[in-house]
Amino acid sequence: MTTLVRLAQQPEADALLGRSPLAALVGMLLDQQVPMERAFTGPYTIAQRLGENDLDARRIASMDPEEFAALFSAKPAVHRFPGSMAKRVQELCRYLVAHHDGDAGAIWRDAGSGAELFRRLHALPGFGRQKAQIFLALLGKRFDVTPEGWREAAGPYGEEGSHRSVADVTGPESLAMVREFKQRAKKAAKESASAREK
Template sequence: MNTTVRLAQQPEADDLLGRSPLAILTGMLLDQQVPMEWAFSGPYTIARRMGRDDLDAHEIAVYDPDRFGALLADKPAVHRYPGSMAKRVQQLCRYLVEHYDGDAAAVWRDVGSGEELLRRLTALPGFGTQKAQIFLALLGKQFEVRPTGWREAAGAYGEAGSYRSVADITGPSSLEKVRAYKQEAKRAAKQADAKRS
């Protein structure tokens, strides 16, 4: 796996995301309630603070929880909620160790269909249906992981030419298009709520 991504908008962090299955999975896990760039630079920050060039699921799974939480909380924090996200990252790594021998890429390697891949992703700790569909679309659109029916399994996030999520971000201009889409979706939701009141 060696893909050029521009999700962290930082060369070193994006390089790690493009070559490390665990890093891209962890970035997706962290991508909530913080700006996307902050979330996807998190794996690089974690690796550096652990004194590594990459993330290792076995090492993170058994890392002392208090020390791991402190590592994510150190300034600048890896996430707005470093304590709870540290627990989630460790839960994810423990799951990967238990079910995939610590190999994050095994989640999608040799998968038979988009439906099966969606099932595997939604089984991961911290991955609900929407996050799993976005990640499935990211794998298909940017990492060439395209089992039969992957676009359908990813739902609207799998549509070609859309700008709905991180799956569609390949640089600053597409990032702006995704942000504009999300702002419009929020505005529409507020208007719909106001009409119901």
């Protein structure tokens, strides 16, 4: 089943995210210290460089780490930190092979509750609390993965009508609103920190 998403803001990359659970997970993993669109274009770039139409957890997990890092580093680099992020993607794929038979979608396909889904996501390598909550909200809001209590498990990211994260992006306009929210949050955090120092 293909879901229409506009996270990469590039049709081919977004099409891959919409049909491939692994691509969506990898995009979320890459979504740090680079613009969101670049992070979510990453899975498509990786697939292209592997000569594939999709990502395969088993293939990535079994690749030579240096070879995979070189694929990440080729210009234009997949991420600002190609070496460390290539390692993280391989760790994620190895975990999926070991725990979910290489099937990323198995993480949420039979989750009985939002709390259970959060636990599964939080157990993934590279998925801290916040990343797990944001991805859970993304699954609920864009992929119609809505086990009971999913909004609560996603915390503030699950709120309806919010513009806090990638889970709320449906196109350029909402992306701008999410960026604006993040800038305001950053500014407030800075002001709060400097007030504490006084």
